[in-house]
Amino acid sequence: MLDLAGKPLAAIVSAGSSRFGRREGLYWRELFLEAFKDVLDRCPNLNPKKDVKAVFLGMMSEGFEKQGHPGPTIASWAGLMPKACIRTESACASAGAAVRFAVAAIAAGFYDIVLVGGVEKMTNLSTAEATELISTASDFHFDQWNGLTFPGLFALTATAYMHKYGATEEDLARIAVKNRGNGALNPKAHFQKPITLEEALNARFIAWPLKLYDCCPITDGASLLVLTKPRIARKFTDTPVYIIGQGYACESILASEKDYDAVRFVANVEASKEAYKMAGLKPRNIDFAEVHDCFTIAELIAYEDLGFCEKGEGAKMIREGTVEREGKIPINTSGGLISRGHPVGATGVCQLHEVYLQLTGQAGNRQLKGVKVGLTSNIGGIGASAVVTICRRGG
């Protein structure tokens, strides 16, 4: 048995998610209600009007739907007025930020039961328009202005990584193939069809060396959790999942200030250190993880930044199958951002939704056996915001 020194900070007593994808005719408040219904169905003992004290909601941009101010929008649509419904924004880590605030509020004793979620409705815009809006998470004045796109930012990291450590376009393609295979087993994923290595390798370039299948899609979706004080979790469920560690860190948003020597995302390294310390665990204690594969290179580097392998050994993890569902540390069983989809403001919570399903034996065809501890890693922009959360199954 593990020595689980980590004191529970908060308990997840229910989790829900909308179906992810191109959800025509549905706006984010409606996707939120789809996730809310899922949460309520899984937690019949929860009386939202009486029990829920506040809502923390991640959303990146009002620009996608021309609809801002999600807090009160949700308060009214979900019948939760006059509760405090608070939006958080940290680009693609907006939902991770919501979880951070929710955990801190519970740990501080400020609230005992909260909803924490994330939403984004992205497909009203064309792919070009949506990509441009996402790129506002990077530096406008020095990077975008001088020609960088969002895929371009991660491509810079990919070029440096491949040059330094000898990883190949095929290694990256294998990550896409793995995640598309996992997504095929997730009935809520955007893409539920596997791809072949040939398809991935022959796809057109978006930002060399990254090709189409190295990039996550533009997706609509919402995800939601119910968090409580650990002490009262069993009033709501027999199978609580405890958040036992969390880290949050920032680094520069400038492409020119990334660590291209070691080729890592410093904020993710720092956030994971904080989370491991709080949980009293080491990377080897993690049974599985959902990591932020906005681009395949980000997943590869996450293996190293989170300590699952030594620096420069990331490609071995995919070549040797270590990160496959049957491997030693399965990564992105949900399909990840590449297959499940990446409604940017929802992703941090959607990752925890998958961890919750896996730890409570509700993951269907993709259920892992005997897992006790799961980790999520949610990054914003070019890794400039990073949130790492460690969960363990209630004993």
Next chain:
Amino acid sequence: MAEKPQVQGFTIDQFYRFCDEGKLMAARCRKCRKLIMPPRPLCPNCYSDNLEWTQLRGEGKVVTYTIIHISTSELQPLTPYAVAVVKLEEGVSLTGMMRIGKPDEIKIGSKVSVSFEKVERKKWPIRPRIVFKAAQ
């Protein structure tokens, strides 16, 4: 160094105004001597606002690069184009577009010089673009 009466503080707009004059300028903290690039009105190292402008030589080496195939509507006509991060001799780095023949001629470690390209625009932001050319 290049003090002029109309210089308006250590701002992004002033940085690009210098670029427009063909000069790559950074801020230097007079207290802790940190070279601050991009410039900003407060030293991120010691929080002093006692700064001075210093001109950089504009010579450096490619640290990493990419070739952009899909870009914004404004830049799509230029695709495929290369963007690089260049480490300057003075130790700070910059992002810019590469202008050295074919994209596949670029290599990590290539020596480049900084120059500036006028961008035709009628509304904000009106400023040049940073470009890298093969060092002479």
